[in-house]
Amino acid sequence: MTDPARLAQVFVELADTLVEEFDVVDLMQVLAERCVELLEVDAAGLMLADERGGLQLLASTVEEARALEVFELQVDEGPCLDCFGLGQPVVNVAIAEARERWPRFTPAAVDIGFLGAHALPMRLRAQVVGALNLFTRDDRQLGGDDLALGQALADVATIGLLHERNLREQTVLSEQLQGALHSRVLIEQAKGVLAARAGIDVGDAFTRMRSHARRQGTTLTSVATAVVDGSLDLRHRAAHLAR
C-alpha cells in the first residue's frame, strides 16, 4: 500500500480542485493518473453517464489508439458497463476467461496486454453517474484495502460533479456532465488540430496541451479552445501566444 504521506497529498490535491471554477475534465484526468500511481495498476479510465442511457469515456491515462479503444468498447460491453448497470463494483476480473461474457471487449483487451480489470461505481446516493475503470497487465488481485482506496477516489470524483450543494442539484449535475462530455470532444478535436499544425501525433499533442495547461495553471479545456481558435500556438515546445 502507498506511503500515507503521499496518499494524504493526493486527497488534498483532489479536494483543492473542488473550488468555485474547477473543471470536471481536469479533475477526472488527474484522478485517473493518481489511480494508476496509488493503486499500482497499468491504466485507468473514467466513464460518465451521458444521460441518454449510455456511458462515454471522459478521461484515461492511455493515449495509444488501440488501448483507448479498449476503454471505448466498454460503451457497449465490458466490466465498466456491467458495473454501471448494477451500481456495484465488478472487480478482479480475469479478462482472458471472459470471452463469452464480453466477446468484443475481451480480445481487444487481451491483445493490448491487459489481463485484469476492475470497475468501481461512481454513485451519488441512488444514482450511478459513471464508473472508474482499472486495468492491470498481470493477473494481480486487488485486495480490500486497494479496492476501498479506489472507491474513495471514485467517490471524490462523484462529489466533484456536485460541489454546488443546493436545490439545483439535479440540474447542476446535468450541466456538469454534459459540459464535461462536450469538453472531451473539444479536446479530441484540438489534438487533431495541433497534430496537423505541428506535425506530431495526437498523443504528443495531448501531452503538449496538458503540460501547457499545468504550467499556466489553466484548464485543459481552455487550452484546447485556444488551440482550435488559433489564439494559442503550441507548434514549438516553448509555447507562445499567436498574437
Place this chain on the structure above:
Amino acid sequence: MTIRRTSHILAQLADAPPGALPVADRLVAGCASATAVTGVAVTFVTGAGVGAAATLAAGDPSSAAMEDLQFALGEGPSLESAATGRPAMHPDLARTGRLRYPVFTEAATAAGTGAVLAFPLRVGAIRVGVLALYRDAAGPLSGPQLSEALSFADAATAVVVQMQSGHPSLRRADDLARAAAARAVVHQATGFLSVAAGIGLGPALALIRAAAFSGGRPLADVARDVLDGTLLLHDDDG
C-alpha cells in the same frame, strides 16, 4: 447504444409525407411532445458570436417571443447556453433565474413561463445554436424526458451541421449524428482535417462522414487514415 434514439428521430424526420412542414418545425414539435413541454425553439447562432442569431423554428408563438426577448435583452438561459456551451436549466425559473437574468425572468414569469431549459447544439468546438424548452408549469424534466431532450439536441445539431456543409440531406444528417457520437479518433481526425484542408470543423466532420458513407467504410477507419496522412479529403459532391 444511445445514438439509436437520435437516429430514430432523424429517420422519422426524413420520412415525411409530401406537404409536410419543414424539418425544423417538425423537430421542435416532436421534441415538445416527447418532453411534455409547452413550446420548443431552435435558435441558430453563427460563428460571429451570440449576437448573430435567428430562431430557426419555434413550436408556438410564445416560445418564439421568449427566444427573441432573450436576444433583445442580451440575457437569458438560451444565450447563456450558447455562450458557455453547457445546458442552462431552470426548472423553476422564478426561483433560480432572477440572479442571472433579472429582466428576462421578470418578463418571462409575467408571461406565464414556469420553466426554461436550454441545451447547446454542439460537437465539441463546433457550435451551431441552442435548443430551448419552455414550460408553463415549473418543475424538472424526468430522466427519460431529459434523455429525449438531449437526443433531440443531438439530432438538431446534426441537421444544422449537415446543412452548413452545403449538402443538406437528412440521410446524411443521420450519418453525421453517428460521426458526432463516435470515438475519439473521429474527433481527432475532424481537427486534423480542418487544418489539412483549410476548412472549418463542421465541414471537416461532414467530409469524414461522406468519405465513410461513399466508401462503405467504418468511420473510425476513415478517421485513422486521415490522421496518418494516407487519406486526403476535399469537398466534392460526396
